[in-house]
Amino acid sequence: MSLTKQTGGFIPRDRDWQPEALTPPYKTSIKRSPQAPLLSFPSTLSEETSPVFGHDLIGELDNDLILNYAKNGEAAIGPRIIVHGRVLDEMGRGVPGALLEFWQANAGGRYRHKKESYLAALDPNFGGCGRTITAQDGSYEFRTIQPGPYPWPNGMNDWRPAHIHFSVFGHGFAQRLITQMYFEGDPHIKLCPIIGVLKTQEAVDALTAPLDMNRTVPMDSRAFKFDIVLRGRRQTYFENRKEGL
């Protein structure tokens, strides 16, 4: 199925499902949230096109956060995990060639950033960023260490659950998305004001990755599965035919 046959406009974003801009328990949103209504329009070529990132962009260790900042044959410290899944559109079709960029704290909950002040130690062998491009069926995987929870200034004692940030490019700029992946069973999920901006338990579940024993590497790494869904485009019956049918 060729992408250029997906000629319809993007299906409107479901603003009842997505978080509101103003979510007072997450205090920073109060002065950073627009107050006027958004101006709604059907997508145009400006939103239906998107930059193209070729597989040749990706370096050998870009999807291996255990090794991509490590020196002298060492490795990042922490629980070794594989994160894998598929990027799909709202019709359930895999999105090939999607650029995923991810970033995270180290196993102690510390980010490698000038403005970060948490007292947990930096890991000299962990940078905290990686990227990959999805395969023909929309699948991806990368290796990292499980990040730690950390405190952040919001309430007097707010802690972020362990999480990995994702930035996603599909095939249209209208699909541009940033989100976060959480880990099954984390007790901080229920307490977090940033997760609290999600309106339903279903939305929280959509960002919570289950342990996937079938993809673990025995005696090496556990695995978590995280699928990502991007906006889909309207189609007519004929545009929807599978190649060869």
Next chain:
Amino acid sequence: MVQKLNEYLRESPSQTAGPYVHIGCTPNATGINAYGGDLGSVMKTGPVQGEEITVKGIVYDGTGTPLRDAMIEIWQPDSAGLFASANETRGAADPNFTGWGRSSGDMETGEFTFETVKPGAVPFPDGRMQAPHITVWIVARGINIGLQTRIYFDDEPDANATDPILTRIEHQNRIPTLLAKSAGSGEYRFDIHLQGPSETIFFDI
């Protein structure tokens, strides 16, 4: 009861980019040397067609304070109105122009800068021409879902006057929030206000 529309999935919920978005998206700007340079830092990969321009601006919060932890991305056609995209079917875009830029802004002042070209016009779905514009996407700590807007140009009054979107805006007194202001010699200013009396018009497209 009716049959369920159960073949559809829901878009992944958005979450804030947080204060450390630059680790993932512009690592070199934070001192993490990776990838041989930050994606989107260069839009012109060789001699380009059309008018070369510079767009600078600052994103302000509702108190008038600059955001120093935002990430701004722009996407636009080349000077002939063609996109460097796999979904572009109307012709081949300028091979030396990517059309896509990404900036973390200056870590102290928050000012972002894009070295780009003046975009050509692109049709609306009904065939009418839109005024030249650049698509903008803004994420930051405190922004739960990326904000979309557009940069139009204050030195394109005729095209702006017939643009299918600009002409449909009810509050015409807000249109200046979408206009990059020409300072001459290819320099434009486009500040973004998240909130307040001069709040930028944000789009749901």
